[in-house]
Amino acid sequence: MLYLDTRDKNFKVDFKSAVMGGMNAATGGLYVPESFPKIEFEKFSENPDFRKVAFEMISPYVGDEIPESDLRRLIDDAYPFDPRLEKIDDKSYVLELFHGPTCAFKDFGARFMARAMSYFNRGSEGRLHILVATSGDTGSAVGSAFHNVEGLDVTILYPEGKISPLQEKQLSTFTGNVRALRVKGTFDDCQKLVKTAFTDSSLRNKFRLSSANSINISRLLPQSFYYAHAALQARRENPGKKIIAVVPSGNFGNLTSGLIAREMGAPIEGFVATTNSNHTIPDWIATSRYEPRPSVETFANAMDVGAPSNYERISYMYSLEEVRKLFASFWLDNDGIISAIRECHEKCSYTIDPHGAVAYKAWQEIVAGGLSKISRDADIKKPGLTPNVPDWADCVSDCVGMILETASPAKFGQTVKLATGKEPALPERLERVMELPDNSVPMENDYGKFSAWLEENLH
Ligand SMILES: *Cc1c(COP(=O)(O)O)cnc(C)c1O
Numbered sequence: 001m002l003y004l005d006t007r008d009k010n011f012k013v014d015f016k017s018a019v020m021g022g023m024n025a026a027t028g029g030l031y032v033p034e035s036f037p038k039i040e041f042e043k044f045s046e047n048p049d050f051r052k053v054a055f056e057m058i059s060p061y062v063g064d065e066i067p068e069s070d071l072r073r074l075i076d077d078a079y080p081f082d083p084r085l086e087k088i089d090d091k092s093y094v095l096e097l098f099h100g101p102t103c104a105f106k107d108f109g110a111r112f113m114a115r116a117m118s119y120f121n122r123g124s125e126g127r128l129h130i131l132v133a134t135s136g137d138t139g140s141a142v143g144s145a146f147h148n149v150e151g152l153d154v155t156i157l158y159p160e161g162k163i164s165p166l167q168e169k170q171l172s173t174f175t176g177n178v179r180a181l182r183v184k185g186t187f188d189d190c191q192k193l194v195k196t197a198f199t200d201s202s203l204r205n206k207f208r209l210s211s212a213n214s215i216n217i218s219r220l221l222p223q224s225f226y227y228a229h230a231a232l233q234a235r236r237e238n239p240g241k242k243i244i245a246v247v248p249s250g251n252f253g254n255l256t257s258g259l260i261a262r263e264m265g266a267p268i269e270g271f272v273a274t275t276n277s278n279h280t281i282p283d284w285i286a287t288s289r290y291e292p293r294p295s296v297e298t299f300a301n302a303m304d305v306g307a308p309s310n311y312e313r314i315s316y317m318y319s320l321e322e323v324r325k326l327f328a329s330f331w332l333d334n335d336g337i338i339s340a341i342r343e344c345h346e347k348c349s350y351t352i353d354p355h356g357a358v359a360y361k362a363w364q365e366i367v368a369g370g371l372s373k374i375s376r377d378a379d380i381k382k383p384g385l386t387p388n389v390p391d392w393a394d395c396v397s398d399c400v401g402m403i404l405e406t407a408s409p410a411k412f413g414q415t416v417k418l419a420t421g422k423e424p425a426l427p428e429r430l431e432r433v434m435e436l437p438d439n440s441v442p443m444e445n446d447y448g449k450f451s452a453w454l455e456e457n458l459h
Contacts (some may be wrong), residue, residue, distance in 0.1 A: 109219030
């Protein structure tokens with residue numbers, strides 16, 4: 001399989017180069033597979049193992065660059081946990097993606113990427129050093145995914161005092177090959193230090209540096225596995241019904257993975273693209289104008305993205321007209337998030353996190369007939385469904401919704417408590433993290449000091 005650059009149609013790379021390079025630095029373009037091979041999903045047994053589906057789906061993208069037995073081992077090692085599909089009412093499922101080590105869906109992408117990078121790095125001289133700036137959840141997924149992975153070191157930079165105590169524990173308690181620097185500055189300062197290091201030739205001459213960016217195709221492809229696996233289960237339980245995936249989105253990586261699963265033949269009829277008050281994509285669908293903007297802070301903070309990076313892939317893969325046929329779209333403000341968590345708790349006895357709550361509310365509005373009431377000149381500055389009617393709108397009564405639950409509600413206990421009056425219990429693996437000692441290293445917001453630390457500590 002070759003990977004095409006979204007900005008230069010003559011530029012193609014193999015899987016290894018796409019994984020190790022992340023993007024085409026010369027053009028700033030992202031990689032997209034040149035085709036999406038169809039899988040005969042019918043051939044799977046009644047209740048296929050997740051790793052079996054994963055292996056079948058990833059194989060064509062890897063080709064002969066990783067031998068079959070190594071690839072099977074890699075998949076098994078990446079996924080000692082499963083996605084779980086829970087029915088919450090007649091027409092709705094919640095697809096729980098938080099049963100991995102950091103209790104958020106990013107584990108699915110990050111753990112595959114870490115192992116693919118380690119595989120391609122083996123036999124090369126010296127270690128590969130991953131630098132990552134984080135405002136919270138990405139860092140813990142990446143740190144955890146690379147922890148004890150052969151040949152790789154990770155340095156995480158996070159803004160001191162600007163992430164939650166639980167998030168900080170999830171970043172700062174690693175030992176061995178994953179280290180965290182708590183920077184006296186903002187997330188943007190952290191990002192700037194990392195970017196400066198990547199362009200520092202004296203550093204690059206001594207060390208092999210890489211990023212673990214969310215735009216890496218090896219984080220996107222594995223997220224397609226759970227869409228297909230869950231859609232097969234939903235179809236089995238609802239013969240003749242169509243399946244709609246409802247996706248709480250920030251950078252739209254998760255939704256792009258859903259599109260990949262659908263292209264490969266997974267039984268998904270359409271999507272609902274949902275956001276918090278950062279509604280750049282819903283506005284694009286409504287107005288045809290893509291206007292990236294600074295992000296605003298919300299309760300669903302992992303979706304606080306004003307310039308979604310995967311817009312570039314989605315608009316490369318589809319025309320706006322195709323997007324409008326495939327997607328309903330919706331956004332919700334902070335008040336709406338709180339009342340959605342409460343409503344889900346009261347109506348379905350299900351405790352949902354602030355991110356999943358956005359998708360829950362969108363699907364409830366659609367089931368209640370929201371798409372047939374849409375007015376073309378609705379005010380897009382008000383939360384709710386975007387004035388767009390997808391092709392599947394007239395068969396909503398024959399659909400079931402798959403609401404993607406991207407994080408455990410326990411990670412957002414305070415917000416959930418605001419809505420339900422009760423803080424969810426921490427899963428055991430998070431409780432354990434809270435008890436570990438903090439190993440983070442203090443760091444000034446100063447490139448000279450940061451590079452000196454790298455010189456001293458990278459090997
Ligand atoms: C990252 C994240 C999202 C957004 O996913 P994208 O792929 O960026 O759209 C949603 N929910 C949670 C909990 C996340 O960590």
